[in-house]
Amino acid sequence: MEMTLSGILLLVVSAVFIDNFIFSKFLGCCPFLGVSKNPSTAFGMGCAVIFVMTLSSAVTYCVYTFVLVPFELEYLKTIAFILIIAALVQMIEFFLKSKVPALYESLGIYLPLITTNCAVLGAALLNIQNGYDFITSVIFGCASGVGFTMAILIFAGVRARMQFSNPPPSFKGTPIALITAGLIAMAFMGFSGMSIG
Amino acid sequence: MKKESGFLAQFKDGIITNNPVFVQLLGTCPSLATTTNATNALGMGLSVVLVLMCSNFFISLLRKYIPSQIRIASYIVIISGFVSALELLIKAYLPSLSNSLGLFIPLIVVNCIILARAEAFASKNKVLPSVIDGLSMGLGFTFALVILGSIREIIGAGTVFGIQVFGSWYEPAVLFIMPPGAFITLGIVIALVQKLQARRKKYVEEQEYEKRRLEREAGIWK
Known part of the structure; x- marks a missing residue:
């Protein structure tokens, strides 16, 4: 990809x-459904994901x-990447x-969860698959993290409101959350017709 | 005899009562992403069965030698070894499946079902039950995926496993094979499962109540 400003944008x-x-x-759905009960924890998780990604x-x-x-060990990339991510998360935690106990207090509990977040490994594998160079990879990682955070924040906001609603008993909890996610996804499909440049 | 019923119970537990996707809500990413049609869903499910059986086998075999402080890291290394092998095999022998599942084959490494079974079952049990556990949980996962995939394929394309179900009059609702359809289908199926569970629970409670009432009456007549 051309490294121009418009390319980056x-x-x-x-x-x-x-x-x-x-x-x-559909990368990172587990934390998306698990840690989106209220906006502030969702934001904490999102920040930790941006950082690690x-x-x-x-x-x-x-x-x-x-x-x-x-x-010539390309076939070991899955093992290598998951180990790197696990080690990295551990190092960041230490x-x-x-050094920054205040930040640790707020992000600490989310860090171990990130190792098994498929979004992080997914971004690393996609960078290689799409043949990005170093700067593009970093930007892609960061932007994907921002996208994840935005999605989880929107969803947490909706879910906080949903606590006051009264769905049929069988839909309580996860099912109604999934259907809401489906509706948000439908809204996001609107972006797919967008062409830039 | 007792052993067999134990295994049967394990199968029932993995496929129905504790289905990893519908009841435990594990592995949502692949169950949303790879269920655009029944064939992909089956491919993904069977890949997970293979990895789960192998990883459970090895983790159970090595459970006494893995130090507990670094057990999660060791599990991940074992799992990713099998996943890499499977990835190469699928690429070599089933290139079309490899194309349609794409990124989600290497991502089996971080599938919560596999790590959850390693931690909750294989690390505490003997080899044979662990392999059976892997098989039954994996089949439960496959079952869930195939159901989701079939529903989405029927509504979204009018076919199952690529075979036409409806006549030419049927206009498929393409939305169901797109991302929103995945969330909505899974949501509705889980709601159904919760409904059935609630009914089952109520039924069991009523039976208990009836039994106790009969016992009480019998006691009076005595």
């Missing part, structure tokens, strides 16, 4: 809106290009705990 807009990780790619995109790109490709 296109990448960001498509990662956040058009190909939103949750509503069109940006960092892991950078690190996995470097490891793939400078370690796996020269040694670092925040000792």
Whole structure:
């Protein structure tokens, strides 16, 4: 991809809106349904995801290009990436705990959950699959994280309102949440007709 | 004899009573993403069965040697080893499935069902029950996926496993094979399951009540 300003803008807009990780790619649905009961925890989770996704995109790109490709070990990328992500999350946890305790307090509980968030591994694999270079990978990782955060925040807002509604008993809880997510996804389909540039 | 009924109970538990998708709500990502049609759903389900059986087998075999502090990391390494092998196999022998499932084959690594079964079952049980557990949970997952895939394919394309169900008069509701349809179908199916569970619970309670009432009356007549 051309590294012009419009190229970057296109990448960001498509990662956040058009190909939103949750509503069109279905990556990261577990935390999306699990941690979206109220907006503030959703925001905490979202920030942690943006942070880890940006960092892991950078690190996995470097490891793939400078370690796996020269040694012709591309087929090990799934194992390598998941280990990198797990180690990275652990390191971030230690670092925040000792250096920025305030941030650790607010993000701490979400960090371990991120290891098994398919959005993070998905972004790392997509970077390689789409053949992005280093800067594009980092931007894509960050923008996808922003898209995830936006989706989870919108959903948490709707869910907070939904607590006052009274659905039929069998629809209480997850089913009505899923149907709401379906309606939001329908709204997001509106972006797919958008063309930029 | 007792052993067999134990395995049967495990199967029933995995496929119906504790279905990983409909009841435990695990593995939502693949069950939303790969159910655009019944064939993809079946492919994904069977891939998970294979990985789950292999990983449960090995984790159960090594359960005494894995230190508990780093067990999750060890599980992930074992699981991702099998997933990578499966990914290469599917790419080699079923290229069309590999194309349609795409990213979701490597993402089996972070499928919560596999890690959950490793942690909750394989790390505490012997090898054979663990493999059976993997098989039954995997089949439960496959069952759920095929149901979702079939519903979406029937409504969204008018076919099941690529076979035409309706005549040419049927105008498919394409929405159902698009992302919103995935969320809505899963939501409605889970609502149905909750309804059945509630009815079952009520039925069991009524039976209990009736039994106790009969016992009480019998007691009086004595």
